Amino acid sequence: MRSADVARILDEMGTLLELKGENPFRCRAYHNAADAVRGLGDDLPDRIASGKLAEVPGIGETIQRKIIQLVTTGSLPSYEQLRAELPPGLVALLRVPGLGPKKIKALHEALQIESLADLRRAGESGKIAGLKGFGAKTQRKILEGLAFVESTGGRILQSTAWRLVAPIVEAVRSCPGVVRVEVCGSLRRRLETIGDLDVLFAAEDPVPVLDRFVGLPEVAAVLSHGETKASVRLAGGVQCDLRGVRPEQFPFALHYFTGSKAHNIALRKRAIARGLRLNEYGLEGQEGPIPCSSEEELFQALGLHPIPPELREDRGEIERAEAGPIPPLIERKDLTGTFHCHTDWSDGGNTLLEMAEAARARGLSYLGIADHSRSAGYAGGLSIDRVRRQGEEIDALNDQLGPDFRLFKGIECDILADGTLDYPDEVLAGFDYVVASVHSNFGQPIGVMTARIVRAVRHPMVTMLGHPTGRLLLRRDGYAVDLEAVIAEAAEAGTLIEINANPHRLDLDAEHSRRARDRGVRLVINPDAHAVGGLDDLDYGVGVARRAGLGPSDVFNTAPLSRIAAELRPGGAGA
Known part of the structure; x- marks a missing residue:
């Protein structure tokens, strides 16, 4: 089990303990241990193998044993027991602004609220206002918070997106015949929150790679499965699309599936103005295909200096890249x-x-x-x-x-x-x-x-x-x-x-x-x-x-x- 997955489970255990009303210091210990595990990165297995996990600040003896069990066996009965003791919808309530573990526990015990839908019904019927420690003002704020949660849809934090996509990229990269694999979409552009995950790979035959993808343990449901693309729903509810192209198509597809819709339209118009045709599979002129081995060569073929992925939003970056090299961005x-x-x-x-x-x-x-x-x-x-x-x-x-x-x-x-x-x-x-x-x-x-x-x-x-x-x-x-x-x-x-x-x-x-x-x-x-x-x-x-x-x-x-x-x-x- 990867460090990121261990940290996620420790964080969730801390949250579940908070929802149960456990000692705050015990809850915080799990969150601190999660931060410590994240800080170890790929060194976690080596720390365990060398017996030096106990030397890591923020990881106590009890949690240390749980981490070792997670990494060596892939499961943790105490975690599964915690999850079984609480309705799964309670964790989702933490997304509502102003609702902390104590209030959620009170709502659950007094009104049997176990989901966002339950919370809305209780608020709209006025039941929350009647609870001790809540009142009409708190009820109104909870309903406003619910509206905010609903407006964000199923989006996730950028950090969550990287954690979810990392094992998928690793699995695809290890497949025979894969020569390149990259994260695309809004995550590559580093947007603050992410809707769906997009991964692109290059192989002469994408079919075996897609077959392996839909069978990964991270996949909860297969939405579609074709010869060049598969879409799945991950265990956390996030959709992930995997696309396969031939190696010579990869630079064009990488650019297309990275840029915003507005950026891609602007670049296609630029190609047309130069007598060219650009799509996700290639660039063509009057004399046929124009090969490009990288995104940099694609920009060059369109008379542009390279545009970093984070700037591809059609907010002046194309004009800047036409005028001269874009100054190096911070790293x-x-x-x-x-x-x-x-x-x-x-x-x-x-x-x-x-x-x-x-x-x-x-x-x-x-x-x-x-x-x-x-x-x-x-x-x-x-x-x-x-x-x-x-x-x-x-x-x-x-x-x-x-x-x-x-x-x-x-x-x-x-x-x-x-x-x-x-x-x-x-x-x-x-x-x-x-x-x-x-x-x-x-x-x-x-x-x-x-x-x-x-x-x-x-x-x-x-x-x-x-x-x-x-x-x-x-x-x-x-x-x-x-x-x-x-x-x-x-x-x-x-x-x-x-x-x-x-x-x-x-x-x-x-x-x-x-x-x-x-x-x-x-x-x-x-x-x-x-x-x-x-x-x-x-x-x-x-x-x-x-x-x-x-x-x-x-x-x-x-x-x-x-x-x-x-x-x-x-x-x-x-x-």
Whole structure:
């Protein structure tokens, strides 16, 4: 069993235990262990074989035994028992904004609610309002949340899509005769959420590959099965389409099944204007087929410089590629460090040292620690005394870690309802940097919320604005805020704006990241990591930046440690 599958099961066990009302610390232990397993990647089997799994931070003895059982046998009776004890529809209720495990448990016990349909019927009949601890206002918000869930359809997070598609790509690649295989569609373009999965492969004879595909253990139902394409429903309910083409057709099909509909139409029109005909199988001129061995050669044949997959949306990329080479987009290897990371000083699952070692193992040369400020009592926010004590521990660790790596002292400081910050200026001045974020009073009118955030952005001690809209993808919309006004103020104040790389957030989005860059704002890619595995979420933030067309120079945390150390100061990162 792959690490991603083990992590998914551990996460689900933590959630199921929450729905049962188990001890919060026990539930959190499963989520922390899931993050730790994700951080191991392909090293999980080796850790088990060498007996070193116990050395991994965040994995206790009991969960360690469960992980070993999962990997070695492919099953876990305690997991299956947990699933059998609760109606399967309860987990889906967690998608409704404002519904946490405690409320779901109360609804299930009082009204026998076991699905989204049950929840709607209870809300529309007024039964929820009559429950102790709920009321008419909560009932109305639940019905609004249901409408939001229904509007998102069956879409999934980008991180979930990669997890689901990885074993399928691996299985297809291992088939005899397959010479190339790639993920296509919106996932290759790195959209925030994904509808269906699209995989393309090249082989002289696609039939045996498609036959194996429909029989994979991940497949719950076969929707169609032909000689060049098969569609299935995966165990999680997501549709996956697999297409096979001949090797010489692959570059054309890869381009076609990657680009948005608008991009593909624009490129076909361009071909027609040049006396050519382009489709998913090839490019033809008056003298016959024009062979292309890659997407780059296809673009060249159409008089264009290469267009990265993330930009293929028909939003000016074709004109840019005609005028000249598109400047290189940022890559994960360009990041030299990151900020907005939590530890067990607040609500994180790992120690300062564990986070530092994990960052260094991922090739980073610095890590910013930004635990929650004192108002976030629900997340273990730091009192002023604990701020001082954490700073002393960071200083001691920096002496231990050596000159090639540094921990920066930061804080994720709550922006209070009136736009003031959670600590006085004399405390803020003691940090290397300050991430200012909204964590409360989400329902303020747009004018009030905008003024609130603008006041924080202007504060001389604020270095960067965290998750600017507060959205949670497929869970809740962001609060009402005039982002254009916030971006303008950030440009004026020299305040950085965060691209929050957590796959549940991806906030700022690509469109506003592009606008911020164009206004002269520098972006910073942060993982909002709450455990060592969360550092890997930086890849999702890079995907947002690439969709925005950002290069390395547009992102603050691509600079070397020496420059970062010189620029960081209370009051901003400078120009």
